[in-house]
Amino acid sequence: MIDAGESGVPYPSNVAGPIDDWSEAIYSALRDWDVARDGEWTRWNPGYLLLTITCVAGSEIEPVVLYTADEELTVNFGYWETHNPAPYELWDAEADVIAEHAKLLVSRWLEGCIRTAVVTGAKGKWCGTTTIEPGELAPQLKAAARWVRETHPEKVEVRTPVIRDWKSYAVEPDWLKLPALSPDRLPE
Structure with a gap:
């Protein structure tokens, strides 16, 4: 999204240029959100917005980043990201619906629900x-490692908004094995 040589400018400000309509709709939907009040909005060329949240209710967190680009809203936290979060994968949802679901997703992260x-x-x-x-954590760790087994994973780090709560787990060899097909599921 961003060139290394570029930097954003505070938004809104008298040095920030215009933003595109999509970014304006997202900004309108998120600017009064209590979590966003502690964040920093910046404008990036050619008119995108970036919201960086590093503190919530006075406590430092691993950054949560939301940004607009090409009529998408990207939500990033814990080294994971998603584009245009919306109910039931409604890819063409309006900006306000996507913003509401982004708030829900970030809130679930901040509350420890995910x-x-x-x-x-x-x-x-x-x-x-x-x-x-x-x-239960163990089956989810196994599934995460199995999902990328072709890359030869060695470690799974479980992340939360607070870095001191992160935990690492060594990938056990049996985690990478595919489950055996039962006889009633064999192809004919």
Whole structure:
């Protein structure tokens, strides 16, 4: 999204240029959100917005980033991202609907209802990131490792908004095995 040589300017401000209609709709939907009040809005060429949240209710968190580009809203936290979060995968939902679902997703992250599983291989090379839902952790760790088994994962790091709460787990060899097909599920 952003060139390394570029930098955003505070938004709104008298030095910020115009933003596109999509970005304006997202900004209107998010600017009064209590979580966004502690965040920093910046404008990027050619008229996109970036919201960076590093503190919530006075407590420092791993950054949550939301940005607009090409009529999409991207939500990023815990080394995971999604584009245009909307109910039932409504890819053409209006900006206000997408913004509401982005707020719900970020709120679930901040409340600990979801975590992320960052899977890495040799020398810490990133293999993939997925979300972890409430419930038993072990099957979800296995599923995360199995999902990227072709990349030879070695570690799964479970992330939360607070870095000191992150936990790492070594990938066990049996995590990468595909479940055996039962006789009633064999192809004919």
